[in-house]
Structure formats: C-alpha cells, structure tokens
Amino acid sequence: MLIAQSLLAEFEAQAPVTRKFLERLPADRLTWKPHSKSMTAGQLAYHLAFVPGGVVRGAQQDQIAPPGFQFPQPATVQEILDTFEQSIVTVREVLPSFDDAAMNATWRIVDGDQEIAAMPRVAFLRNIMLNHWYQHRGQFCVYLRLLEVPVPSSWGPSADEGSALQREPQPV
Numbered sequence: 034m035l036i037a038q039s040l041l042a043e044f045e046a047q048a049p050v051t052r053k054f055l056e057r058l059p060a061d062r063l064t065w066k067p068h069s070k071s072m073t074a075g076q077l078a079y080h081l082a083f084v085p086g087g088v089v090r091g092a093q094q095d096q097i098a099p100p101g102f103q104f105p106q107p108a109t110v111q112e113i114l115d116t117f118e119q120s121i122v123t124v125r126e127v128l129p130s131f132d133d134a135a136m137n138a139t140w141r142i143v144d145g146d147q148e149i150a151a152m153p154r155v156a157f158l159r160n161i162m163l164n165h166w167y168q169h170r171g172q173f174c175v176y177l178r179l180l181e182v183p184v185p186s187s188w189g190p191s192a193d194e195g196s197a198l199q200r201e202p203q204p205v
C-alpha cells in the first residue's frame with residue numbers, strides 16, 4: 034500500500050468520529066471558554082474542522098513560512114460543519130496525489146533564510162494532519178464534558194456512549 038493510501042485510510046476512519054464531536058457543540062455555546070487563556074469552544078471546533086485540509090494544502094509545497102495561528106470565531110455550528118466538509122474534500126483530493134517519493138521528500142518550514150524544521154513530508158502529515166488533529170479532538174472532548182454535553186466515543190467507549198466495538202451485555 035502506498036503511504037498516502039495508508040494515511041487516507043486512517044483519515045477516512047477518523048473523520049466520522051470527529052464529525053460526531055463537532056455536531057455536539059451547542060449553538061449557544063460557541064463563545065464559551067473554560068479559561069481566559071483558552072480558545073472559545075467555537076474557535077477550537079473550527080480549528081478541529083480546518084486542520085486536515087489546511088495541513089494537506091501546506092504539504093503541497095516543499096516549504097512554508099511559519100504559520101500564523103489565527104483562530105476565527107465562527108458564527109454558527111453549521112459554519113464549522115461546512116468547514117469540516119470542505120476539509121474532507123480537500124484531503125480526499127490532495128492526499129492521493131503524493132506518491133511515495135513525494136512522501137519521503139524533505140518538507141520544510143523556513144523563516145527567511147532560517148530553517149525552522151525539516152522532515153519527510155509523511156512525518157509532517159502524520160504529526161500535524163493526524164496526531165495534532167487527535168490532540169485537539171481530545172481537548173474538545175474536555176470542552177464538551179465541561180459544557181455537560183454527552184461525549185461521543187472515539188477510540189473506545191466514553192462515560193456517555195459505548196464503543197462500536199463493544200458488545201451490548203446479553204441478558205442472562
């Protein structure tokens with residue numbers, strides 16, 4: 034299996050899980066935040082929706098400047114879900130275009146003449162498109178819990194929802 038196909042398969046398995054989390058954000062809590070230094074729930078949800086497509090677009094370049102971290106405040110949950118759907122479309126279109134040579138080629142972040150980071154493109158996609166995405170999904174899980182919203186299962190059951198892999202107890 035090509036590297037890109039492997040990453041795409043993982044993305045396809047995780048996108049519906051992320052969608053469940055995003056769909057649970059209450060429309061009236063978009064500006065709520067757990068701490069003054071935290072992003073709002075809407076900003077975090079928007080970031081979670083944007084990351085896969087934004088990262089794969091960045092991977093199309095051989096190098097990028099350090100990203101400026103802007104976390105827009107969405108007006109509606111639908112805006113977040115629309116951003117997520119576009120992100121999915123982008124990943125599905127762009128990721129398969131990378132052959133294994135492109136995935137193993139060095140990808141860089143540079144600031145003028147200074148190299149900030151250099152790694153194989155696959156490492157960038159694994160670490161930022163996927164691992165970073167999962168980390169923010171976990172962070173968003175805490176937001177949902179603090180908002181008293183039932184937390185969906187992800188890798189396994191949550192306190193509110195069983196895992197798709199978990200069998201229901203059978204009556205004795």
